[in-house]
Amino acid sequence: MAGRNGRTVRDLRRANRTAVLQRLYFDGPLSRFELGPATGLSSGSVSNVVADLVADGLVEEAGSVDSDGGRPRTLLRVAPGSGHMIGVDVGETRVRIELFDLTLTELARAERPLAQQRYEVEVIAGHIRDGIAEVLDTAGLAPERLLGAGIGVPGIVEHTADRGAVVHGQTIGWDAVPLEALLRAGSGLPDTVPYLIDNGAKTLGQAEMWFGAGRGARNAVVVLFGSGVGACLVTPEVEHGRAVEWGHLTVRVRGRRCRCGALGCLEAYAGAESLLARWREAGGTPPEGTDEETALTAMLAAAYPPDDGRPDPVALAVLEETAEYLGAGLSDLINLFQPERILIGGWAGLQLGSRFLPAVRRHAMSYALRHPAEKVTVELGRLGPDAVTVGAAILPLADFFARGGRRPEPAPEYPLPAWRRSLRERAPR
The missing domain is CATH 3.30.420.40 (ATPase, nucleotide binding domain)
Known part of the structure; x- marks a missing residue:
């Protein structure tokens, strides 16, 4: 039966199971006593939901903690192998x-x-x-x-x-x-x-927001910097993020041809593929017969040699120009979406890393409007290449x-009669 808001008893039970599972997943182990305020559910609802989840093998005990003068409280966690x-x-x-x-x-x-x-x-x-x-x-x-x-x-x-x-x-x-x-x-x-x-x-954005440098932010942009560039926008209205084709923002009218076919895209200047191509065109010598990751490593070693060696001026100039293009592209994200955080990930972003980031950050702040620029942080993602x-x-x-911790059910081979659909809606879940 549906209530005034259109939600059925089954919907409510599913929502309660979801709330308990998520709190245990992100904040557990927790006791039943702690789950009440964490989920907003009554103690009776918590007990019923926990009993269901334990019976389904999704939740298990994880030791106990002393309470204030009473019996020790049993801790619960999501069962890893479930x-x-x-x-x-x-x-x-x-x-x-x-x-x-x-x-x-x-x-x-x-x-x-x-x-x-x-x-x-x-x-x-x-x-x-x-x-x-x-x-x-x-x-x-x-x-x-x-x-x-x-x-x-x-x-x-x-x-x-x-x-x-x-x-x-x-x-x-x-x-x-x-x-x-x-x-x-x-x-x-x-x-x-x-x-x-x-x-x-x-x-990438979902991973950084759940477990990485985006945790706790309500508004963030997560940038994927690899052969090309892309971004994920996360806001309260788009909780799980929305991919935006940021790499195909036009940064130079009648500029370099991008691999998408258009002229002047950010990706034609800021992606690793274009970065290496511009190094080669400027007289650089990327190693032959290697993949992009190896070639980018060689370029970084040439631009920033170890032991205070003499840098390759061509590689250094191309990297500095790339930092400005990337910073200018970030400034557009800052002006458009006014995020709290911008996180840079992807194999090329992580490889360029902390040596490259200060210049990118400096250019982003110089191109962006002052008010949103003062409120944003620009940093590397924390989850690495995986x-x-x-x-x-x-x-x-x-x-x-x-779905409240329930697996998809096989689709029926024929439409269920109305009386059976009604029974399934009312069945305990």
Whole structure:
């Protein structure tokens, strides 16, 4: 039965389970007594929900603490082995696949290098399917135990009713690729295990906001700086973040041609691919036959040699120009969205790191409006190179929490009669 606000008893029970699970997940271990104020639920509701979650194997005891003059209070935590997720990062140089337990402890990983940045759809889909099979086999885990596989990809992800997640990746030559349907067609995963696909910058942002440098911020922008650049905007209205194609903001009219085909995009000046190309065009000598990560390491060593050696003036000049372009791009984010924090992640951002950051920060402040610039901090992300993969695994985890810790049920083969739908709505959950 639905109440005045349209919520059923089942909705209320699911919301209560979600509230308790999330508090235990982020703040646990906690006692039943502490869960009341933390969730806003009555002591009776907390006891009922905890009993359900313990019976489902999602929550377990984690020791006890002394109370003020009474019996010790039992602590509760989310059971790590009660669920498993896969996170996939379709990156610029490799596809990384990781298996996690419910507390996001890594259990297994696999990597598939991308030779010469090959983005053929079937190649990528094959890497994902094979990598999932490999990590499951390594951990000895049955596919049925997965909550889902989250996948971070470059490009715009459109969620459709008939074809699932469709990827529009203009910079990698993907035009309306039905990636979810392709993965499902050759998958060894049961139909009850969902593929959840989203933009890689968004999965990076989700990871940093849940576990990294974004914790506690209400308004933040998380920047993915790799071969190209992208960003994720997080606000109270967009709690889980929204990917924005920041790399294709025009920073120079009739400028360099971007890999998307347009002229003057930020990505044509600030991404690692363009950075290395400009070093080469200016007379630099990137090592031949290496991937971008190795070449960028060589460029940094040339610009900032160890032991106070003589820097390569060409490499240094290109890096300084890149810092200004990146700072100017950040100033647009500051002026448009007025965030509390800007976090820079991605393999290139982390590799450039603390040596590069002061110049980026200085340029961002000089180009931005004074009032929002005074209120923002610009810093590096804290989760390292696996942040996109962790964020991808958060996609099925967040979905699991939203359903109150219940797995998806198989779709019925035929429409249920009205009387059976009514009974299911009223059944205890």
